Amino acid sequence: MPGGGHNRGMALGEFDLIETFFRPPVRRAVLGGGDDCALLQPAAGMQLAVSTDMLVEGRHFLSTVAPEHLGHKALAVNLSDLAACGAEPMAFTLALCLPRAEAAFLAPLARGMLALAEQHGIELVGGDTTAGPLALSITVLGQVPAGQALLRSGASPGDELWVSGTLGDARLALEGFRGTVCLPGDAFTQVRRAMECPEPRVALGQALRGVASAAIDLSDGLLGDLRHVLARSGVGATLWLDALPRSAWLAAQPAAVQQQCLLGGGDDYELLFTAPAAASAAVQAAAARAGTPVTRIGAITPAAQGLQVLPQAGSDAPLDLSGWAGFDHFRSA
Numbered sequence: 001m002p003g004g005g006h007n008r009g010m011a012l013g014e015f016d017l018i019e020t021f022f023r024p025p026v027r028r029a030v031l032g033g034g035d036d037c038a039l040l041q042p043a044a045g046m047q048l049a050v051s052t053d054m055l056v057e058g059r060h061f062l063s064t065v066a067p068e069h070l071g072h073k074a075l076a077v078n079l080s081d082l083a084a085c086g087a088e089p090m091a092f093t094l095a096l097c098l099p100r101a102e103a104a105f106l107a108p109l110a111r112g113m114l115a116l117a118e119q120h121g122i123e124l125v126g127g128d129t130t131a132g133p134l135a136l137s138i139t140v141l142g143q144v145p146a147g148q149a150l151l152r153s154g155a156s157p158g159d160e161l162w163v164s165g166t167l168g169d170a171r172l173a174l175e176g177f178r179g180t181v182c183l184p185g186d187a188f189t190q191v192r193r194a195m196e197c198p199e200p201r202v203a204l205g206q207a208l209r210g211v212a213s214a215a216i217d218l219s220d221g222l223l224g225d226l227r228h229v230l231a232r233s234g235v236g237a238t239l240w241l242d243a244l245p246r247s248a249w250l251a252a253q254p255a256a257v258q259q260q261c262l263l264g265g266g267d268d269y270e271l272l273f274t275a276p277a278a279a280s281a282a283v284q285a286a287a288a289r290a291g292t293p294v295t296r297i298g299a300i301t302p303a304a305q306g307l308q309v310l311p312q313a314g315s316d317a318p319l320d321l322s323g324w325a326g327f328d329h330f331r332s333a
């Protein structure tokens with residue numbers, strides 16, 4: 001696109017800005033930024049895994065977020081998609097829409113993003129920069145052995161349902177910002193970290209190749225994302241509410257808040273996956289290899305049973321999900 005006109009009061013034009021903050025040297029890519037295309041070389045026998053996620057100010061993040069955390073999160077949510085497919089991250093591109101070209105904002109943004117990139121051995125190889133309302137769109141590229149990607153479509157009745165980490169803290173933090181929950185001192189700091197600095201489960205995703213039958217990363221809330229797996233796999237599921245892993249600070253909240261954050265949360269960036277019951281030990285071994293805790297939270301059932309949430313395993317009194325919107329603690333508050 002044509003350059004120029006983006007800098008207001010700063011001696012930072014489009015190309016200075018890219019050169020200064022978003023043109024790290026590359027070792028792994030055949031060619032990084034600076035030409036019309038970057039060039040990557042997937043290893044022999046590997047398929048390319050590609051995913052894009054955009055973050056828009058006011059919708060996906062609050063203006064109060066530290067730029068360093070924003071840079072981290074923009075890349076983290078994309079890496080989470082590669083994790084869900086069991087892919088190994090290779091490179092990413094960054095499309096930036098900026099109201100102003102300010103080094104005080106861009107330097108920490110780039111630092112947060114590139115630190116996470118470094119941690120995962122992934123390189124920034126290009127992008128696009130334009131003036132406008134603040135938004136960041138990242139495309140990640142990864143590789144996965146041909147035919148081994150984890151998909152949403154592989155779950156079968158009888159499979160066990162698992163989740164990594166804990167659920168609901170990011171939503172709890174959002175409610176803390178909104179003032180609908182009471183979060184004493186340290187709790188707010190901790191859950192705010194979950195919201196602003198999620199750690200994508202990249203190692204777990206790769207460790208689950210050949211073990212999990214289906215997987216998805218949790219970005220829009222457990223029930224909503226589980227429904228995607230059920231639809232793509234043509235199955236139903238039973239979830240156990242009391243088995244859902246939660247932090248001590250969420251566990252200290254009233255039951256209705258816990259339920260809303262766990263089931264409807266959003267922004268968890270944990271992996272939800274299924275595996276045959278016979279693979280239970282292999283799941284635990286994969287989790288140990290990845291250094292990521294996993295918890296069994298239910299079972300896959302025939303499609304006719306739909307999605308059921310039980311207070312605990314073995315209960316015969318499922319929650320009434322038809323009233324789900326009705327008992328949204330926050331919307332009705």
Ligand code: ADP
Nearest residue numbers: 001018022033034035036094096126127128129
């Ligand atoms: P073109 O007009 O050919 O699309 P641009 O002028 O938009 O190229 O960008 C010039 C170079 O800078 C390209 O190699 C592009 O990939 C890179 N680039 C542009 N914006 C960014 C960004 N936000 N982060 C990283 N690289 C970028």
Ligand code: MG
Nearest residue numbers: 001127128129
């Ligand atoms: Mg361009």
